[in-house]
Amino acid sequence: MINRNKIKNRITNQEQISNSLFLNLILAFSGGFQDAYTYIVRDKVFANAQTGNLVLMSTYLMEGHLARGLKYLFPLFSFVSGIFIADIVKSKYKNAKALHWRQSIVLAEIAIMIVVGFLPQNINTLASCMISFACALQLYSFQKVHKNPYASTMCIGNMKSGTTAFAAFLRSRDKKDLFKAFDYIAVVFTFACGAGIGGNFSQLFGEVTIWTSAVLLFVSFLIMDLDRKAGDNAF
Template sequence: MSKTRHAAENFKVGALLTLVGGYLDTYTYISRGGVFANAQTGNIVLMGLKLTECEFGAAVHYLIPIISFVVGVLAVELIKSKFNDDPKVHWHQITLLLEMFIIAVVGFIPESHNNIANVLVSLTCAMQVEGFRRLNGNAYATTMCTGNLRSGSESLFAYLKSRDVSQRKKAREYFSIICIFIVGAVIGNVLTGFIGIKAVLICLIGHAGALFILRTYRTPNDKTAD
């Protein structure tokens, strides 16, 4: 008997949020000073390079989104602890609403305050990666691709070895998510080039779509889903 999944694990939710994840990475890199909103490994590497060059001010430029990412993870855990048993609204929905509010604010922050914008975008990305960690029961990420690529490759090997249809499905989902991330990055590149800093507001469409699914799709496991 298959386990009933929470709406947050729905592929459509994952696809929409992954689209947003790819979009935000190109948005911040192009219009907010060359900082990656999602890929904190990249920011850590760039910070290390600046430290070796004794450019401490530039190093702080990359440290800020890293710290913000940590705060975002802590914020989601706090929201989860407060609202996990709330019968009226699920903590996933609260997380998404907060993300939408923050993204709306970012759209009106001028380029002269890119550090603030990057702090807020990294905060939302951390909330998203912490709050939406499973796709049909399997661990994944909506804001980065390395883990998805590893898991997809593992599932592909397992399928080729055993011809297990469930492994084929897992591999297909992982590689689909990676492709969707790329599409989001491409769209982010194009729209940011046309619209500028307010292009981030387009992300609200993806967030709203995911929120709609969460609000309208109900399962018996909604209360206890991770």
């Protein structure tokens, strides 16, 4: 039998808060929410799923639809730029005392989401690029759950890792593998919930829907800040 207290502790307790399942479930929900928002509100462009953008861009370009194809190119460049900038921020401010570098990243994401909510439909490309940039910042900054690699802004790697962990559990009956699989399943499920709710909210509230993601990110910031003030400066 699986001890419920162990599951609860696994969700909430972690020596490094940025690796905790609880924090990363919030980020995964926000990631799914953002993807649904840009697809529905911002002219069917993905914020996180750059593979989808690459496929759509290539398809349209091969069909001779240059303008449609280029619409997907700009978010790709923005995503790459976000990874590059996040790496610079980490290298320069990794040992900062006043504010942890991951908190700085989250604050930047919040600012981007707030601005995007004010952008009209006639500049959807700019809005999509800004969110893709923010998603890349998040993807780079939060890469592990319980020291296992994961992604808060996409699912395919998490699905592969979760399935592999469950297969390992079936062979070994080691509960560590089962808990590992649980982490990945929880992240994928939460991402899907974020996408579903984000899609419905986007149809109801339009451009300002993205502010919901800003609120979620602010909650994440507060969790990290409380943990930092409690004495964990290594997150």
